[in-house]
Amino acid sequence: MDIKSFIRNYGQYYWILYVILFLVTLVIHLRFPFIGDDLEYYSIKPFTENSGFLDFITYRTMEWTSRTLIETTLYGLFTLPYLVWRVLDTFVFTGIAILMYKIVSNAKDNKSKLIYSLISCILTFLFFVTLIPSLKSAGYAASTVNYIRPFFALLLHFYLVKYILNNKIASKAKKVLVYAVMILSLIYGINHEQVAALTFGIYFFTILYLLKTKKPIPRILYINIIIVMLGLAYIFLNSGNYNRIEVQSEAFFPDYGQLTLYDKINISVFNILNYFVSCSEIFTLFTFYHWFDHPLIYRLLCIDTITLYLLLILGVCAYEFRKSWFKTFICFIPFFISLFFAVLVATQNGFLIEMLVSNVTKYGYHPIGMENLIISLGIYVVFILCFVYSLYHLYSSLKGSEKGKKIALAVIMLIFLGICTTLTYGFTPSWVALPRMCIYFYACNFISGVILTIYLFKQSRISQYF
DSSP: OOHHHHHHHHGGGTHHHHHHHHHHHHHHHHHOOOOTHHHHHTTTHHHHTSSSHHHHHHHHHHHTOSOHHHHHHHHHHTTSOHHHHHHHHHHHHHHHHHHHHHHHOOOOSHHHHHHHHHHHHHHHHHHHHHHHHHHHTTOHHHHIIIIIHHHHHHHHHHHHHHHHHHOOOOOHHHHHHHHHHHHHHHHHHTTSHHHHHHHHHHHHHHHHHHHHTTOOOOHHHHHHHHHHHHHHHHHHHOHHHHHHHHHHHHHHOTTGGGOOHHHHHHHHHHHHHHHHHHTBOHHHHHHTSOGGGSOHHHHHHTBOHHHHHHHHHHHHHHHHTOSOHHHHHHHHHHHHHHHHHHHHHHTTOOTTHHHHHHHEETTEEOOSSHHHHHHHHHHHHHHHHHHHHHHHHHHHHHTTSHHHHHHHHHHHHHHHHHHHHGGGGGGOSOGGGGGGGGHHHHHHHHHHHHHHHHHHHHHSGGGGGO
16 A cells, blocks of 8 residues: 555544644653642642632732733642643643644645644644753743643634634524633733733734735734733733842842843843754753753753754755755755754754853853854854845745745744744843743744645645655
8 A cells, every 4th residue: 555545545544643642742741850840839838828719819910920810720730639730731732733733724635634733743742842941940830831821822812713714603602602712712821921922913913914915804803902902911010020020130130120221132132042043952951950961862852953943944945946056055054053053962062052151141142252252143143144034035935926925924923923022031030031931932933834844745746745
């Protein structure tokens, strides 16, 4: 039986791929140690020190964070055995894969369902693996509840928006249910600051695109963006966020109040440049653990495989839609640079990586010596110019068709917004929280990778063999 016959006969069982993803992810979850903030939360101390749920939520909202809905989830989850989180979080990552498949593809035949599900599952697994060092920095359970659940809620929200816009819902009860879940998932997702900013950016650029192309704007988009703006107002007006900054400044960064706006932007920009160029959790490697004392498996986990894949697929797109070999080579340069650094991480070679880390302090970019300045700026400039060109090449190659133009603009928008979410680097005094600031950067690169891979498969000669 050849592969075409196999897909024709067994492609209907594409859901098995999600079962496999669930089982593999569950095994990894069962290996996660009990560390960080999880130790405090599972001691039930934060809960028993307050007289009941309302007292706990009120205290946390007024004194620590605007994540009221997320804190509510924490309250409920951490009164249950740790195994419950392990299973529920596995369902969440499997749900992310399913939602990505539903949002990005319009698969109708068995071949498409199988191939697109395989793409979604593989890239979701890469996204999950990339997140492990970031999640570890504050405890796996606490980090996933604070960062991954809002991301899942955001994907669910946009899936339902797509469903509402593409389907006429006949049943009134079903319509009420779909709208209710769409709004509730949005409200829960934007309870996280970075998700709220990311969602606002997506709706802003979407409405801008519709206005520019003189297309009608669905009323539902206005409703959703109003909800997002109210969520952002709640975040900015919440006293707990400001109290947390004061407490963390005293604990981690007493000089934080002396930083100017330029200093904070400087810190943000060069930290994300280091992450992007190296495609590695170099901050985690050098700050939380001494990387030379850890086995190969940990160093490999610190490699940002999802961003590395995105850089690769941008180069592959340039090859597939190439205008010249020279331009294609330019589009591959960011991938080659990041792959080089990833190899250095995997082989315990501190060459250049130690320089990148030492050049960026908690006060910003301060290279030690002229040699470090020239080398690091040279790497940054080459990477940025070639990366920007690869996005331009993608747009110029796909703008000939309406579908291709939308794909290119969506990817460029997501990458831009993902980078923007990391601007929080310089606006938090909690230096130990920096690895988690990259989570939505990874998320946007993950979504972009899925979009481009599925589109590339549809357009390329590879699909002829299936």
